[in-house]
Amino acid sequence: MRDRPERKGKDGVAVDALRMWIRQIAKSKILSHEEEIELAKRMEQGDQEAREKLINSNLRLVVSVALKYKNYGVPLADLIQEGNIGLIKAVEKFDYRKGYKFSTYAIWWIRQAILRALDNHARLVRVPSYVIAKVSKVDETIAKLGQKYGREPSVKEIADEIGMREAEVRDLLSIPSEPISIDTPVFGDEMSTVGDFIEDKGPSPEQQALGSIIRRERIDELLSVLTPKEKEIIKLRFGLAEEEEGEGKTLREIGERFNVTRERIRQIEAEALQKLKRWSETGEFQWLKDEV
Template sequence: MVKELIKNEKARALIKKAVEEGIITYEEINEELGDDFPAENIEQLINEMLEQGIKIVDEEQLDELGEDELKGKNSEEDYTDNEEHDDLLEDETDEKLDTDEENEETETFTEFDDEFNPEYIEDVSEDELSNEKLLNLGNSAKVDEPIKMYLREIGQVPLLTHDEEIEYAKKAYEGDEEASKKLIESNLRLVVSIAKKHTNKGLKLLDLIQEGNIGLMKAVEKFEYTKGYKFSTYATWWIRQAITRAIADQGRTIRIPVHMIETINKIKKESRIYLQETGKDASPEILAERLGMEVDKIKAIQEMNQEPISLETPVGSEEDSELGDFVEDQKTTSPYEATNRAILREELDAVLKTLSPREEKVLRYRYGLDDSSPKTLEEVGKIFNVTRERIRQIEVKALRKLRHPSRKKKLEDFKVD
């Protein structure tokens, strides 16, 4: 499965970046690979990175890490053979590699000197999972009562020691449902800790927790205790993936496809970078140049990213008006046009009365003057029990009469679009 990832251009670029910097974010992994590969493939890639000491963190945590940490604690010692990895990634552009070359490249990627060190991974600290943190969140005025009850309940479940975690993970791996349940319950605080970082993105905290719990259960199902690292480190990616996918699918009134959301995030990220570099907002033309996209596409994506707003939104300091009161209905007939049409109908009725009764009825049927439903020559012919040709002759004669200056003058001042 890792071979499939290495052969993909975006995956190669991601691997190269992770190898060179010794650090990568969960968001980058999801954005670059989330749509192109099944979760199992990405999971194995993450396992390889974790085992080889590559730090995987939240995008938000990058700002908190120092320059040395961003480069990786052992970046100079552990990745001295980066040139070898660069050659690997560049050589992969040849699509006609044989099996031996593919195996060699896969082995090259996994050849790191150091073993996996759990302390090297940016993990959720025990302080974040403490009862005090849960109580502080539960006491927030923004948290509903059901969430407060839930937080009090999971706060009573003790955290597992590393030895207990391994013991339960081993039993869960062998199919023990009680052990799986214990692993899940003891890590519910982890879900809350991650979920609260994704609020204000379209989903309520309780929904985020629910989705994160689904990711946690998936992590228990997939966890391999023989790897030797903490379960919480492994579960973090599954929880984040479940939450971010739920936000993408459910967080908007009008759903936007996941691949388009990733493009939107890239544009937002590039806009922030440009703002930090220049102190100015990036125009669509600048973003198009920096991202290698068309200007029209950038504009279309930015327009798509606008949030819907209710027509009932209060407007004004006293909130006595609604937004809908100020939005013009393009399909509504204006008072001027309505009056113009009413006068035209009166004049048209008066002119039609100057024709013979049969001519008047034929024109009314043919042009739908009474019911706005014009009829064909054949349909009108059946009404009068004559041929369609006879109806055509009557219509031509009636229109010729209407073109007479005495009648035409009464209607020529009216123009209807």
Template structure:
């Protein structure tokens, strides 16, 4: 199994192996250096700024020391906790969360200096971890860290987009935009395609014209071409749902079969597998933009988008066939 995953570009470093590479001292040093920026040459920090950085430094070190005391779980302990969680054991739930807080730190480090303080990134990642614990099932057949990584990254990335709004919206409008996004995702899952504006309007109980205004406003509230970090080609436009393609997050989340992604990818061509792996970070790296992948394959951004859409549709059919085959054998 591990050889199959590695051939598809997945990172199979287990959590305990990663922990050996990231000791408390190494992590603390790297995080503090990145999180607490030094003043430009020739400039001095104000006392207030210096006090703030010192407080941030101390808070990060304290948190890292606290989570370092928690022992990592073996595969057998993981399975036992998952079984108890499925039976409603809240103590087991808390244990699973606490034992994976270091995974959140490891992932959060990749998103530093993109607009949110490091401790905020950790908080958002922890919310994703909690969702993963609540949704994880033994039947998935994989280590929990593999499953949780997707949820942690999704939670952090959504937070980065939300805090990057360039126009502040009234509360009721912001609520309607969130409702629009939620209903759109639900319709994608139920219809197995992107919903029409009229279908979204009916589900929301509002006029079509209002939905169109919300969609326009949603696009205008983000600096969509602005890079999400220094020396980064990962822009906000690449985190906003494309109305012309299947949302891979919704697809994977809705079918709830993340653990078998390597098996499904085997049904794609080599180039299709590589493009999806790069596009959505299936190798446990940051997702790549259409432009970046296009340059790698020496084709246009639009061509990569077309291959992506075709590959996702093929992947959806493979998932459905696998699911139907499993139902027939039961």
């Protein structure tokens, strides 16, 4: 496999090296489905060269996915590094007999690896820029509505004004607009940092709120393989629906919403869960149960 991009700071050398690496992999030939199957068969026989070729031919896919998350507070090179790990896992678990095109299968693993890295990026209580933008919007709306009503607006009023879910507004209200490093010196003493004065009692409210936002995105990534109807039913059953987060619905309640029998809802739920398990190889599906 080709050397991975450097995991350095934002200096020009590292940036240039990353650009050169991206240009290099862009020249890689895109494999046909037949070629993917042939490589997978050779891998079963222990052919390492086939494994390397399948990985190298899909590195551009990692870059494509990583670019979508470049403003989430983690350097692009690090996102690509994590995405590469997801790609390697996809190569190891790919079963050509199921009929999936490898790139379609791999993109799920790549996204999960990147999202997990974002979720675990905790040494700096670092808020992604897109979340900071949302926090700023909420702050502006509070000021605007405060002048209009002569009082502090409610969460519902804020949500209605900017077209956002109440649950998300509550999360955003818990997040500071500026990140604070736990390595920041205090009292001008470089021997003592903010982290030294923090008792570790678990994640802070800010971390929990940020984690809640990223967790929703991970759930949406997982459920993206379902049809819209399957996705809505799973969200309602597991208490993941935006308007009723945390409160799972019964088969009867969901059936009434869709105007079908509870048995039909049970069948759709079973089919959807089976589809999720096939895509996530069962092991990855466990995290969703843990979240609920």
